Amino acid sequence: xxxxxxxxxxxxxxxxxxxxxxxxxxxxxxxxxxxxxxxxxxxxxxxxxxxxxxxxxxxxxxxxxxxxxxxxxxxxxxxxxxxxxxxxxxxxxxxxxxxxxxxxxxxxxxxxxxxxxxxxxxxxxxxxxxxxxxxxxxxxxxxxxxxxxxxxxxxxxxxxxxxxxxxxxxxxxxxxxxxxxxxxxxxxxxxxxxxxxxxxxxxxxxxxxxxxxxxxxxxxxxxxxxxxxxxxxxxxxxxxxxxxxxxxxxxxxxxxxxxxxxxxxxxxxxxxxxxxxxxxxxxxxxxxxxxxxxxxxxxxxxxxxxxxxxxxxxxxxxxxxxxxxxxxxxxxxxxxxxxxxxxxxxxxxxxxxxxxxxxxxxxxxxxxxxxxxxxxxxxxxxxxxxxxxxxxxxxxxxxxxxxxxxxxxxxxxxxxxxxxxxxxxxxxxxxxxxxxxxxxxxxxxxxxxxxxxxxxxxxxxxxxxxxxxxxxxxxxxxxxxxxxxxxxxxxxxxxxxxxxxxxxxxxxxxxxxxxxxxxxxxxxxxxxxxxxxxxxxxxxxxxxxxxxxxxxxxxxxxxxxxxxxxxxxxxxxxxxxxxxxxxxxxxxxxxxxxxxxxxxxxxxxxxxxxxxxxxxxxxxxxxxxxxxxxxxxxxxxxxxxxxxxxxxxxxxx
Numbered sequence: 001x002x003x004x005x006x007x008x009x010x011x012x013x014x015x016x017x018x019x020x021x022x023x024x025x026x027x028x029x030x031x032x033x034x035x036x037x038x039x040x041x042x043x044x045x046x047x048x049x050x051x052x053x054x055x056x057x058x059x060x061x062x063x064x065x066x067x068x069x070x071x072x073x074x075x076x077x078x079x080x081x082x083x084x085x086x087x088x089x090x091x092x093x094x095x096x097x098x099x100x101x102x103x104x105x106x107x108x109x110x111x112x113x114x115x116x117x118x119x120x121x122x123x124x125x126x127x128x129x130x131x132x133x134x135x136x137x138x139x140x141x142x143x144x145x146x147x148x149x150x151x152x153x154x155x156x157x158x159x160x161x162x163x164x165x166x167x168x169x170x171x172x173x174x175x176x177x178x179x180x181x182x183x184x185x186x187x188x189x190x191x192x193x194x195x196x197x198x199x200x201x202x203x204x205x206x207x208x209x210x211x212x213x214x215x216x217x218x219x220x221x222x223x224x225x226x227x228x229x230x231x232x233x234x235x236x237x238x239x240x241x242x243x244x245x246x247x248x249x250x251x252x253x254x255x256x257x258x259x260x261x262x263x264x265x266x267x268x269x270x271x272x273x274x275x276x277x278x279x280x281x282x283x284x285x286x287x288x289x290x291x292x293x294x295x296x297x298x299x300x301x302x303x304x305x306x307x308x309x310x311x312x313x314x315x316x317x318x319x320x321x322x323x324x325x326x327x328x329x330x331x332x333x334x335x336x337x338x339x340x341x342x343x344x345x346x347x348x349x350x351x352x353x354x355x356x357x358x359x360x361x362x363x364x365x366x367x368x369x370x371x372x373x374x375x376x377x378x379x380x381x382x383x384x385x386x387x388x389x390x391x392x393x394x395x396x397x398x399x400x401x402x403x404x405x406x407x408x409x410x411x412x413x414x415x416x417x418x419x420x421x422x423x424x425x426x427x428x429x430x431x432x433x434x435x436x437x438x439x440x441x442x443x444x445x446x447x448x449x450x451x452x453x454x455x456x457x458x459x460x461x462x463x464x465x466x467x468x469x470x471x472x473x474x475x476x477x478x479x480x481x482x483x484x485x486x487x488x489x490x491x492x493x494x495x496x497x498x499x500x501x502x503x504x505x506x507x508x509x510x511x512x513x514x515x516x517x518x519x520x521x522x523x524x525x526x527x528x529x530x531x532x533x534x535x536x537x538x539x540x541x542x543x544x545x546x547x548x549x550x551x552x553x554x555x556x557x558x559x560x561x562x563x564x565x566x567x568x569x570x571x572x573x574x575x576x577x578x579x580x581x582x583x584x585x586x587x588x589x590x591x592x593x594x595x596x597x598x599x600x601x602x603x604x605x606x607x608x609x610x611x612x613x614x615x616x617x618x619x620x621x622x623x624x625x626x627x628x629x630x631x632x633x634x635x636x637x638x639x640x641x642x643x644x645x646x647x648x649x650x651x652x653x
Contacts, residue, residue, distance in 0.1 A: 002514060004434035005404050006413065013432045017301050021058050029054040037433050037442060038515055045448040048074040048470055052290065052446060056083070059293035059327075061286075062096055063088040064259045071471070077502055078478075078488055080471035082262055083286055089257035090266045090285035091125065091162035097329040098122045104326075105307075106151050107350055108228075109198045109337020116151050118329070121158075122255070127248035128159025129255040132190065135222055139164030139258055142188040142268070146179055146210060148172045148197045148336040149313050152226045152244060154323055156192045161266055161285065164258040165189075168268045171313035172197045173204070174612060176212040178634030182270045185280050186480055187219040192244070196229025200338045207233045214238055222247075262286030263477060269317060269420045272611045272635050279491065280480035283423055287473035291424045292324035294445060300358060300389060300414060301431045302328050309333035310360030310389070311347065316613045317420040318360065318391065344369055348376035355384040362392030364614040366399050371550060371572070375406040387412040387431070393615050394519040396541035397438030415440045417519050419504065421492070422474045426466060426504060427517045438541075439516030447472055451510045452503075456496045460512040463533060465495075465523055468502040475502070507535045525618040527556045528563050532596050536618060539567065539599075542592050543585055548575040551608045554599065555622045557651060566651065567599035568621070570608050577604035603650050607641035621645050 013019060022034040025043075029050055034040045044051040049070035056067075068085030095118075097103075103118040116124070137143065143160035147153040147169060157167045168186060170179045172194055183191070193210040196203055207225075214223055225233060226244040235241040266285035270278040296302045308325050309332070312318040325332050333354055339347050339361075351359055369376070376382065385408055395415060403413050413435050418425035426449050429441035443449045451464030479488045495503040507523040520526075520535025527534040536554045543552045551570040556563040567585070571577055582602045589597040609617040612635065620630045624645045633639035 002436050004436055005400060006410070006435040008412065008431055008433070012412075016431045017303065018298050018430050018432055021054075021298050024058050025054055028057065037430050041443060041445060044445040045470065048446060048448075052082070052473065055290055055294045055298070055446070059290070059297055060096075061088065061290060061293075062093045067262065074470050075500070077471050077493060077500060078475065078485065080475075082284075082473045084262070086262045086286065087259040088262065088286060088289075089162060089164075089259055090289055091158040091255065092257035093289055094158060094324065094326040095122050095125060095255065096327060101304075101329065102331045104151050104154060104332050104334060105354055106334045106336075107354075108148075108150075108335075109201070109341055114151060121155060121326075123252050124155045124248070125158040125162060126253040126255045127251075128156055129162040130253040131247050131249065132159055132163050132165065133256070135190075137163055137165050137189060139260060139264065141165045141190075142186045143167055143190045143192075144183050144186070144188040145169040145314060146172060146174075146183075146191060146193040146206070146213065147226070147314055148194060148228060149319065149334050150194075150226075150228060150336055151334065152192070152194075153314050154326075154334070156224075157323065159255070160190075162255045162257050164260050164264060166265045166268055166282070168270070169314040169319070171315040171612065172206050173199060173313070174315060175634035176209040179209075179213055180216050181634075182278050182280070183213070184217055185277070186268050188217065189219060190222045190224065191217075191220055192224040192226065194226045194228050195231040195233050198229065198337055200341050203229050203231075205229070205231045207231065211238055260285065265477060267320060267423065268480060269320075269423060271420065272613070272615070277631070278635070279487065281421055281476040282478050282480055283474060284477050287475070287477075288320070288423050289324065289327070291422070291472065291474035292321055293327060295321070295416075295424055295428060296325055296328060298445065299416075299425075299428045299430055300387065301412070302330055302358065304329040306330040306357045307333060307355050307384070308358040308360070309335070309351070309354070309356045311335065311339045311362065311365055312360070313612065317423050320423055322360070339365060340368060344372040344374045345376060345379055348380040348382070351382060351385060352380045357384050358387045358389060359385060360389040360391075362614050363390060363395040363399060364392060364610070366390065366395060366402065367544060369406075370399070370402050377407045377409075382408050385411055387414055389414045389416060391416045391418075392613060394521055394535075394537040394541075395438070396537070396545075398541070398545055400435070400437040417506065417517075418444075421476065421504070422472065424474050426468060427519070434514075436514050436516050439511060439514060439518050442515045442517065451508050452496065452501075456499050456501075460510050463507055463509055463520060463535060466504045466506040466508045467496070467499075468504065507533070522618070525555075525622075527554065527565050529556070529565055529596055530562060534565070534597055536616075538593055539565075539589065539597055542588050542597070543567065543569065546581075546584060546588060548572055548581050549585075553608045553616055553618060553621060555618050555625065557601075557625055559600070564600035565597070566601045566603065566625070568603050568605045568608065568645070570606065571604060577602070601650055603648060605641070605644045607638055607644070609639070609641050610637050611635060612637050625651055
């Protein structure tokens with residue numbers, strides 16, 4: 001019998017939003033009462049139209065016109081039509097509060113701090129909205145940002161979506177070629193950028209990068225330049241450029257919220273682009289909104305009195321997710337810079353100062369804390385903290401245990417997983433269930449997900465492909481520049497021929513005893529030595545517990561009509577990869593995983609490649625060692641490290 005790491009108290013369960021939601025359901029939408037999350041989940045996937053109608057009501061979607069029908073066919077993928085007839089505006093839903101409560105706290109790496117209230121944010125968005133209308137921005141036009149994670153970025157998104165424009169954003173630390181590969185495809189009318197940013201204590205001037213970008217996008221009619229780093233910029237070098245303050249002017253104006261269909265596009269999100277040009281996924285305003293509110297209010301227990309934070313940049317979907325918390329009226333903390341600067345306690349000191357109640361982070365950040373052997377709970381006052389939300393990549397059971405031993409014993413550790421593709425989660429937690437090491441608490445409400453074996457049979461308690469058997473509102477409307485839908489269908493629906501299920505590309509285990517789900521890594525990175533499927537996370541979870549190892553990356557190399565596992569390791573400072581350490585790696589994997597997990601080759605490298613969302617880039621290294629091209633290297637945070645993987649002599653024997 002598994003022992004939980006955390007069990008919610010009766011008081012916690014009683015006060016949870018999900019408990020209020022179950023009571024609301026029993027009275028309004030369902031003909032039954034609910035005694036467990038399992039019962040609630042089963043109802044949600046067996047009554048999909050009723051479920052999403054109840055989320056609309058419970059979360060208070062603001063609409064000028066009600067919907068005629070929840071969904072035409074909940075099993076039509078792609079192409080299900082949601083909430084037809086409804087008219088609403090995304091920004092209006094996020095700006096429903098207009099009082100003096102603090103809406104956003106911005107903290108920069110250099111300890112710059114700035115706040116804005118809900119009433120001030122409403123007025124700022126009104127100015128941006130009017131300025132965009134005055135220059136002719138209309139519904140469907142694209143407005144993009146090349147920005148740090150700051151208040152102006154959020155406000156510009158709200159101003160753009162208030163007029164019905166489609167929003168995309170990239171962080172200021174991305175190279176201009178990587179940004180062009182994204183924005184160049186969608187032909188934006190307006191770009192907002194900045195004079196510079198800070199990272200690891202250094203100041204970076206981004207205006208030169210913005211100049212390169214703007215010169216390659218002829219569709220741009222206006223470039224708005226915000227001030228952050230204080231660098232002097234010569235706007236005369238850039239056609240149609242104007243300073244942020246001049247663009248918005250001095251006169252106040254209320255936002256005019258364009259009332260649009262539920263499925264009007266709101267975001268174009270981009271894939272990581274490590275194996276080709278990034279895919280441009282177009283997502284609907286209503287779909288993103290209702291799914292985010294479900295996850296924030298019902299699953300994450302976000303309340304108006306909360307202060308919520310996520311370590312993210314505006315390149316990652318967790319930025320979009322975080323910004324939707326404005327609709328709840330809580331306080332949102334934005335941080336820009338390196339979360340480990342000037343030391344590993346930086347974010348936790350900020351959490352103490354700002355009274356953060358929900359702290360969002362990635363598995364790679366937790367692993368970095370573990371490697372530094374820090375204990376935030378012993379050094380910082382985290383009494384306000386009630387939840388840690390974790391995503392980005394699979395976290396080992398030891399990582400779960402670290403949260404409870406070194407950060408805080410009594411909190412909801414809400415490990416979540418989904419994707420940029422749906423701007424949300426397929427698996428997530430709830431504050432009324434126990435937390436088990438290495439397991440997400442369960443499937444998200446309304447998401448009919450399962451694990452399939454290679455023959456498309458549902459399986460439990462062993463590894464399989466994550467699939468979704470029913471449509472959900474936040475699935476993409478379409479891919480940009482994909483007129484016949486072939487790219488969209490090929491990305492998700494063609495894998496299991498004839499099954500009409502969304503295959504997400506994650507390798508998972510659904511546990512029959514707890515109802516939890518363990519994620520084992522991307523299934524396109526699954527290793528298959530002698531035909532046996534092995535998730536890379538199974539290797540990382542063991543290897544990265546070895547004290548001498550700082551990081552690792554496992555790939556499958558085609559070898560003698562089979563595949564063999566090659567493990568690259570980055571050593572901790574002061575250590576070299578010796579035969580003794582190699583033996584320790586082999587013994588650990590053989591004992592704690594299986595003999596099939598033991599790599600054929602173990603090779604030391606100076607660094608491991610990561611995307612800017614802090615995900616290991618197994619595919620790029622796999623391509624390199626097989627002589628295939630690696631495109632879009634600017635999508636990586638450390639592209640220079642790929643040089644180490646070229647022409648390695650150890651891989652020829």
